[in-house]
Amino acid sequence: xKKRCWRIxxxxxxxxxxxxxxxxxxxxxxxVSPLETLQALFSxxxxxxxxxxxxGSLLRILAGFFAGLVLGVGLAALAKIYMPLREMLFPxxxxxxxxxxxxxxxxxxxxxxSKNLSxxxxxxxxxxxxxxxxxxxxxxxxxxxxxxxxxxxxxxFNRIRGIYWPAAFPYLxxxxxxxxxxxxxxxxxxxxxxQPKNSIGSALHRAKVFFSTPELFAWTLAIILLSVTLxxxxxxxxxxxxxxxxxxx
Amino acid sequence: xxxxxLCKAFEGKPVLTDCSFSFPTGETTAVxxxxxxxxxxxxxxxxxxxxPDAGTIDPEGAKTFAAVFQEDRLxxxxxxxxxxxxxxxxxxxxxxxxxxxxxxxxxxxxxxxxYSGGMRRRVAIARAVLADADVLILDEPFKGLxxxxxxxxxxxxxxxxxxxxxxxxxxxxxxxxxxxxxxxxDLGMAKEA
Ligand SMILES: Nc1ncnc2c1ncn2[C@@H]1O[C@H](COP(=O)(O)OP(=O)(O)O)[C@@H](O)[C@H]1O
Ligand SMILES: [Mg+2]
Numbered sequence: 001x002k003k004r005c006w007r008i009x010x011x012x013x014x015x016x017x018x019x020x021x022x023x024x025x026x027x028x029x030x031x032v033s034p035l036e037t038l039q040a041l042f043s044x045x046x047x048x049x050x051x052x053x054x055x056g057s058l059l060r061i062l063a064g065f066f067a068g069l070v071l072g073v074g075l076a077a078l079a080k081i082y083m084p085l086r087e088m089l090f091p092x093x094x095x096x097x098x099x100x101x102x103x104x105x106x107x108x109x110x111x112x113x114s115k116n117l118s119x120x121x122x123x124x125x126x127x128x129x130x131x132x133x134x135x136x137x138x139x140x141x142x143x144x145x146x147x148x149x150x151x152x153x154x155x156x157f158n159r160i161r162g163i164y165w166p167a168a169f170p171y172l173x174x175x176x177x178x179x180x181x182x183x184x185x186x187x188x189x190x191x192x193x194x195q196p197k198n199s200i201g202s203a204l205h206r207a208k209v210f211f212s213t214p215e216l217f218a219w220t221l222a223i224i225l226l227s228v229t230l231x232x233x234x235x236x237x238x239x240x241x242x243x244x245x246x247x248x249x
Numbered sequence: 250x251x252x253x254x255l256c257k258a259f260e261g262k263p264v265l266t267d268c269s270f271s272f273p274t275g276e277t278t279a280v281x282x283x284x285x286x287x288x289x290x291x292x293x294x295x296x297x298x299x300x301p302d303a304g305t306i307d308p309e310g311a312k313t314f315a316a317v318f319q320e321d322r323l324x325x326x327x328x329x330x331x332x333x334x335x336x337x338x339x340x341x342x343x344x345x346x347x348x349x350x351x352x353x354x355x356x357x358x359x360x361x362x363x364y365s366g367g368m369r370r371r372v373a374i375a376r377a378v379l380a381d382a383d384v385l386i387l388d389e390p391f392k393g394l395x396x397x398x399x400x401x402x403x404x405x406x407x408x409x410x411x412x413x414x415x416x417x418x419x420x421x422x423x424x425x426x427x428x429x430x431x432x433x434x435d436l437g438m439a440k441e442a
Contacts, residue, residue: 147298162336166325
């Protein structure tokens with residue numbers, strides 16, 4: 001309870017400091033106050049373009065996310081079974097993980113039509129994280145249980161349900177949580193550079209070109225709020241999925 | 250089932266040397282000896298979970314194996330029923346009967362991770378028995394069970410697996426009569442001889 005009070009107090013403090021700083025600077029083009037940001041967000045909310053941009057970005061980035069998720073899980077499962085594949089993929093996944101988003105964006109711009117760039121960016125953020133975490137989880141499957149499964153000649157499907165999935169699921173969950181935030185941000189960064197139609201990234205870019213700092217702040221706030229909502233939805237969904245599989249007959 | 254001149258060492262330290270024995274079908278053979286004498290090592294060799302350094306294992310026609318391992322080895326997040334359902338292909342009805350016979354709740358969705366040690370042990374026993382294998386290995390199966398539960402479990406094993414090669418690992422001589430032991434392989438003696 002005491003901790004909670006401090007939390008709220010801290011938020012109020014920083015908001016007040018922000019407001020004071022904005023009033024002291026008194027130049028909307030440099031620093032927008034929290035109140036003006038909210039105002040700008042509310043006027044954005046009344047335009048159709050806002051929803052088109054949000055929907056466009058969400059659709060593309062989620063498409064990339066799910067593509068990376070499916071491929072990451074699939075490749076990890078194959079790599080667990082087939083050692084040469086694991087060794088082949090190791091340098092690729094390490095390289096993708098280590099490459100900065102900016103390099104990818106510039107490189108990918110040369111190869112990929114701009115409207116699909118953020119899909120690809122999101123995909124690249126998710127793939128190595130899901131792959132390596134899921135594989136790690138599979139490797140953590142209990143060796144004694146696997147011996148038991150061998151003695152009882154359990155089917156592959158039952159081994160997955162009873163042994164591999166419960167071992168790997170927490171790892172998958174962590175990877176999904178981490179990568180969702182990452183690919184949301186990287187996807188929008190890609191949109192700023194590639195500027196596809198109907199996207200948050202191009203809206204951000206426009207706001208910058210027209211020196212509309214309040215709109216810039218408002219979009220940023222919207223991105224943060226969407227990010228939090230997205231993560232909450234995802235966690236909820238994934239938890240239900242996980243439980244569903246464990247309880248399956 | 251027969252083992253012949255079986256040898257196994259861990260990091261140069263011999264655990265089994267020249268171990269030969271015949272385990273007859275339809276009878277319970279006890280493997281005795283104080284802890285650390287290699288009882289678990291012997292049954293793991295027989296289950297094919299370890300490779301012998303030397304010697305042979307002849308299943309003599311036995312094809313399927315089941316075991317109560319020294320550890321429970323249950324799928325912790327699953328209920329007792331689901332543990333059985335994933336490991337053996339017994340019809341649901343028989344699974345319920347087995348759980349009831351061993352004094353476990355038959356319709357219970359509680360994950361076995363929340364069961365007591367004795368309950369978990371009984372789930373492991375049910376699993377091994379329901380597998381209905383040619384060779385049934387029981388590595389200290391009654392650990393954590395009170396005398397009454399031991400008797401129930403022993404009768405359950407004997408009545409459900411009368412034709413199996415039954416191998417009872419124990420360092421407790423009292424369990425021998427419970428399981429109607431006919432033959433004894435005493436690793437404690439074998440080592441000193
Ligand atoms: N995987 C292993 N690696 C090294 N030493 C082992 C291993 N398994 C068993 N041992 C050793 O072999 C000896 C016999 O162990 P075990 O077969 O478990 O005895 P028991 O079941 O009779 O108590 C012990 O000294 C144990 O420390
Ligand atoms: Mg032992």
